[in-house]
Amino acid sequence: MTWRAADLPVGLWPAPVIRLHRGGPLPSVNPAECDLCLSIAPDAPAPWVAVADPVAAQARVTAAVAAQPVAAGVLLRVLHLTEHLPPEAGLEVESLGYSTLLGGQGFRDWLRARGPLPLPVSPPDPVRITRCGDAVELVLNDPANRNALSAAMRDALVAALDSCLADPTNPTVTLCGAARLFSTGGDLAEFGQAGDLAAAHLLRRVQSVAGRMLALGQRARAQVAGGCIGAGVEIAVAAHRVEAGPRAWFRLPELAMGLIPGAGGCVSVPRRIGRHRAAWLMLTGQRIGASQALAWGLVDSVLP
Numbered sequence: 001m002t003w004r005a006a007d008l009p010v011g012l013w014p015a016p017v018i019r020l021h022r023g024g025p026l027p028s029v030n031p032a033e034c035d036l037c038l039s040i041a042p043d044a045p046a047p048w049v050a051v052a053d054p055v056a057a058q059a060r061v062t063a064a065v066a067a068q069p070v071a072a073g074v075l076l077r078v079l080h081l082t083e084h085l086p087p088e089a090g091l092e093v094e095s096l097g098y099s100t101l102l103g104g105q106g107f108r109d110w111l112r113a114r115g116p117l118p119l120p121v122s123p124p125d126p127v128r129i130t131r132c133g134d135a136v137e138l139v140l141n142d143p144a145n146r147n148a149l150s151a152a153m154r155d156a157l158v159a160a161l162d163s164c165l166a167d168p169t170n171p172t173v174t175l176c177g178a179a180r181l182f183s184t185g186g187d188l189a190e191f192g193q194a195g196d197l198a199a200a201h202l203l204r205r206v207q208s209v210a211g212r213m214l215a216l217g218q219r220a221r222a223q224v225a226g227g228c229i230g231a232g233v234e235i236a237v238a239a240h241r242v243e244a245g246p247r248a249w250f251r252l253p254e255l256a257m258g259l260i261p262g263a264g265g266c267v268s269v270p271r272r273i274g275r276h277r278a279a280w281l282m283l284t285g286q287r288i289g290a291s292q293a294l295a296w297g298l299v300d301s302v303l304p
Contacts (some may be wrong), residue, residue: 064255174221220240
């Protein structure tokens with residue numbers, strides 16, 4: 001059966017079209033005609049998402065969309081638009097959508113509920129750089145702040161990646177996190193600081209870590225241990241090869257903030273697991289572990 005959520009309060013925003021499989025042979029599905037495919041079959045292949053109760057999963061999506069209808073609508077449109085675009089064009093569309101939502105009521109409500117937070121004090125070396133021959137290791141190095149991707153860390157990463165891209169020896173690059181943790185994503189204390197949203201869009205595009213990871217091609221590798229959240233997921237899976245520790249886990253919680261992934265995830269995540277499974281992770285904020293990430297192709301291997 002096909003289910004469409006009730007009309008949203010803002011009529012311009014599309015509701016997700018969900019295909020449900022509640023038993024029997026797995027039906028054929030046209031991926032272009034739906035946003036989510038939920039199946040009770042534990043071994044359902046892509047684009048299906050295996051869930052214990054498809055009706056309950058549908059209700060979960062409905063609740064998430066109802067809580068942030070505008071952000072959910074923007075997310076669905078961005079995922080559709082970026083599906084067949086080159087990476088650079090996809091990153092542009094994502095950033096425009098993200099900047100739009102920074103001015104939205106959903107994000108303002110989240111900021112009000114969050115309350116003020118003290119701005120972080122970045123360590124002197126937020127990215128630790130080590131080179132051995134033609135191999136460069138970049139370590140997210142702010143364990144006191146759970147390796148949150150502050151503006152300072154982002155800028156240090158961009159500078160290091162630009163150096164690797166310009167290096168005529170074409171070094172390999174491995175991105176990882178200090179203290180058995182990859183990253184908890186964007187630094188929440190810095191959210192809402194942008195006064196000029198148009199300028200914020202331009203800065204986001206110029207200082208794109210995911211864009212540079214994609215540009216490195218087969219030279220880029222990410223090693224994920226522990227938590228990998230939000231922007232941490234988005235830049236890690238932009239690497240050509242992603243290796244996860246057995247206790248690694250991944251989550252994209254931006255929708256609950258009235259936002260969409262804005263660090264490249266609308267391009268890097270669907271590129272690995274497809275638009276439908278990406279939509280499930282982004283609409284629900286579902287946390288998945290290393291084994292499921294491997295089964296879906298979000299990571300390439302799980303290391304001991």
